[in-house]
Amino acid sequence: MGEPERRDGGLPPGQRTQRGWPVLHYGPVPRFKPDRWEFQVFGATADGAKHAWNHEEFSALPLSTVTADLHCVTKFSMRDVEWTGVSAATLLDLVPPARGVTHVMVWAEYGYSANLRLADFARADSLLATHRGGEPLTAEHGFPVRLVVPGLYAWKGPKWMRGVEYMLADRRGFWEERGYHNLGDPWREQRYSYQEEPGDGPEL
Ligand SMILES: Nc1nc2c(c(=O)[nH]1)N[C@H]1C(S)=C(S)[C@@H](COP(=O)(O)O)O[C@H]1N2
Ligand SMILES: [Mo]
Numbered sequence: 001m002g003e004p005e006r007r008d009g010g011l012p013p014g015q016r017t018q019r020g021w022p023v024l025h026y027g028p029v030p031r032f033k034p035d036r037w038e039f040q041v042f043g044a045t046a047d048g049a050k051h052a053w054n055h056e057e058f059s060a061l062p063l064s065t066v067t068a069d070l071h072c073v074t075k076f077s078m079r080d081v082e083w084t085g086v087s088a089a090t091l092l093d094l095v096p097p098a099r100g101v102t103h104v105m106v107w108a109e110y111g112y113s114a115n116l117r118l119a120d121f122a123r124a125d126s127l128l129a130t131h132r133g134g135e136p137l138t139a140e141h142g143f144p145v146r147l148v149v150p151g152l153y154a155w156k157g158p159k160w161m162r163g164v165e166y167m168l169a170d171r172r173g174f175w176e177e178r179g180y181h182n183l184g185d186p187w188r189e190q191r192y193s194y195q196e197e198p199g200d201g202p203e204l
Helices: 055-059 088-094
Strands: 038-043 051-054 064-071 076-087 103-108 113-117 127-132 146-148 161-167
Touching: 038 103, 051 055, 064 146, 076 088, 088 127
Parallel strands: 038 161
Antiparallel strands: 038 051, 064 076, 076 127, 103 113, 103 161, 127 146
């Protein structure tokens, strides 16, 4: 079977349009503590150092805007969502990964995590979003920062994001260890880990 064709305006297979903005996540909504909040890039960085920004510093980073659909693996999609934030490309410029980095682990409050191929994280429309539709995110939708990767199912985009770990090999994140597909491409309908083919992810 070939690559499913992305028709203009079409939804990935098995998805339907959702109006409004549902709240969906595992666990409680964390309380934002500005004094203790820190955003970290660590692991296999090019200079070997850990980089961190406090909220004020993070808020001063250059912003981009992306309009994209969001696809939840439970089969609803939201169309044409406008996100503003720091593009993943900007972050990768600020803290270049070491040679040999193939994957990233995106970390959020309470230890939620999602693994992505570096190439997926680095896509032009991947955004560390702070705003939606011009308004700051609300607490339940991920304030102050959530990752948005329009090319993957939404569980790959942690709300309440706190950092990125550069990795020299793949490792499963929170849902990827719990039955969800390691890659999560909605256009290929990669929903569950039992659909994985050899090479799609580390042994379960
Ligand atoms: N920290 C965290 N982020 C998360 C999740 C989660 O359980 N914890 N769920 C993901 C899933 S499955 C979806 S569909 C979206 C939902 O985002 P929303 O609540 O803003 O609609 O958040 C994603 N980010
Ligand atoms: Mo989801």
